[in-house]
Amino acid sequence: MTSRTTKYLTAIAAGVALVSITGGLAIAGSKAAFPPLGPLPPPPIPKDNPMSAAKTELGKKLFWDSRLGGDASSPCVVCHEPSKGWGDAGEISRGYPGTTHWRNSQTVLNSAYYNKLFWEGSVTSLEGQAPSAAEGNVAGNGDPSLMEMRLRFIPEYVKDFKQVFGSDWPRMFNAYQAIAAFERTIVSDAKQVPFDRYMNGDKKALNASQLRGMSLYNGKAGCIQCHNGPLASDQKFYALGVPENEVFKSEPLYQITHRWEHYQKGVDEKSYRGADLDLGLYYITKNPKDVNKFRTPSLRELKYTAPFMHDGIFYTLDEVVDFYNKGGGAGPNKTALVKPLGLTDPEKKDLVAFLEALSMDKPLLMEAPKLPPYEPMKTSAK
Numbered sequence: 001m002t003s004r005t006t007k008y009l010t011a012i013a014a015g016v017a018l019v020s021i022t023g024g025l026a027i028a029g030s031k032a033a034f035p036p037l038g039p040l041p042p043p044p045i046p047k048d049n050p051m052s053a054a055k056t057e058l059g060k061k062l063f064w065d066s067r068l069g070g071d072a073s074s075p076c077v078v079c080h081e082p083s084k085g086w087g088d089a090g091e092i093s094r095g096y097p098g099t100t101h102w103r104n105s106q107t108v109l110n111s112a113y114y115n116k117l118f119w120e121g122s123v124t125s126l127e128g129q130a131p132s133a134a135e136g137n138v139a140g141n142g143d144p145s146l147m148e149m150r151l152r153f154i155p156e157y158v159k160d161f162k163q164v165f166g167s168d169w170p171r172m173f174n175a176y177q178a179i180a181a182f183e184r185t186i187v188s189d190a191k192q193v194p195f196d197r198y199m200n201g202d203k204k205a206l207n208a209s210q211l212r213g214m215s216l217y218n219g220k221a222g223c224i225q226c227h228n229g230p231l232a233s234d235q236k237f238y239a240l241g242v243p244e245n246e247v248f249k250s251e252p253l254y255q256i257t258h259r260w261e262h263y264q265k266g267v268d269e270k271s272y273r274g275a276d277l278d279l280g281l282y283y284i285t286k287n288p289k290d291v292n293k294f295r296t297p298s299l300r301e302l303k304y305t306a307p308f309m310h311d312g313i314f315y316t317l318d319e320v321v322d323f324y325n326k327g328g329g330a331g332p333n334k335t336a337l338v339k340p341l342g343l344t345d346p347e348k349k350d351l352v353a354f355l356e357a358l359s360m361d362k363p364l365l366m367e368a369p370k371l372p373p374y375e376p377m378k379t380s381a382k
């Protein structure tokens with residue numbers, strides 16, 4: 001077992017312990033209580049990466065800087081664009097040139113609150129996530145030592161790293177810390193979210209339809225069973241039977257990435273050659289009971305982050321609600337928690353209206369920073 005897996009399993013165990021929190025909402029006919037939705041607290045800040053304005057400014061520049069990547073094509077921002085809900089608005093994300101990705105690009109908005117990142121929860125911190133993005137072959141595809149050398153040739157960065165981290169030269173480890181600190185500023189603003197305003201005392205912030213939707217969410221529709229707590233995610237894993245994206249049946253580039261991911265993640269020869277299903281959590285645990293399970297995503301900011309699900313199969317919240325109303329899909333390990341709901345058309349509308357009230361009134365946009373240029377280094381030869 002790798003140390004990453006050990007850490008990860010510890011995190012799961014901690015998650016399990018949290019489920020027993022009482023005082024949450026109960027679903028009619030079920031004894032379980034769930035942590036209620038509510039305004040988000042400030043994001044947790046790791047002790048070994050404290051926040052500072054200089055650090056988040058540096059992280060912002062690096063998030064935009066294509067010199068963190070293989071060629072000049074793939075900085076973080078191309079797959080996490082502010083104007084596309086900090087995702088890439090495609091079903092399956094674009095990939096590094098010559099490749100495609102194999103999953104929907106997740107939003108970076110509120111990623112600061114997860115302790116399991118990626119659709120199968122394979123890393124436990126933003127600091128740990130950034131290298132797999134900048135260096136991963138179908139994302140940034142950058143070589144860390146080469147990227148570090150590039151940063152040394154940008155005098156403004158040399159100054160920034162000295163100021164923020166006290167080092168004489170930029171180091172990739174610190175670059176990832178700065179990016180993580182910047183991501184911790186990309187969070188929902190409670191003043192702009194109708195649901196949060198309502199919870200903070202403005203009883204007019206939700207209209208009648210949204211209030212009916214909230215009752216459905218916490219009751220008949222059962223969404224609270226998994227999308228719970230302030231983030232609207234329990235950070236656990238379930239198989240819903242989300243339909244596979246057809247591109248994997250017909251497009252060689254997608255099939256190549258799918259099989260290559262299987263190879264990277266060390267699945268058996270048969271699955272590797274016959275790849276036709278995203279195995280989700282199974283890649284981490286190699287437990288057949290985890291095939292097809294994905295981490296519950298937050299339901300905040302959905303107004304800006306379509307399409308939805310790990311393979312971007314649904315474009316609208318109406319489609320998502322229809323999917324749940326039918327009892328989800330079919331497939332291995334399908335959870336018993338998702339079953340036909342019997343929602344009427346007006347109820348479906350109310351539920352969608354409530355989901356929209358979990359997004360800010362306006363999208364969180366951001367100007368691109370001005371990126372500092374390379375400069376030649378003075379050589380010792382006269």
Ligand code: HEC
Pocket residue numbers: 063074075076077078079080093094095096101102103104105106107108111114116117118119120126129130131133134138139140179
């Ligand atoms: C080529 C596109 C691409 C690039 C470049 C890219 N990402 Fe991503 N990002 C994705 C995709 C796709 C996912 C989901 C991948 C998965 O689950 O396997 C993702 C997931 C994430 C997540 C996890 C969010 C969550 O809810 O768990 C974070 C955080 C993130 N990316 C940050 C970054 C940062 C920081 C960079 C730059 C260092 C970056 N990304 C570069 C496509 C990209």
Ligand code: HEC
Pocket residue numbers: 221222223224225226227237238239240242294295296297298299302305307308309310311320321324325335337338355
């Ligand atoms: C059994 C746990 C569970 C229940 C109950 C549940 N969900 Fe989900 N939800 C998930 C998981 C897991 C995913 C990710 C699935 C995937 O991508 O394959 C998801 C994904 C979503 C997404 C896509 C979000 C995104 O960013 O792509 C939406 C929207 C959503 N659920 C809404 C709802 C609504 C509305 C309800 C109630 C009708 C509901 N969910 C009930 C676990 C659950």
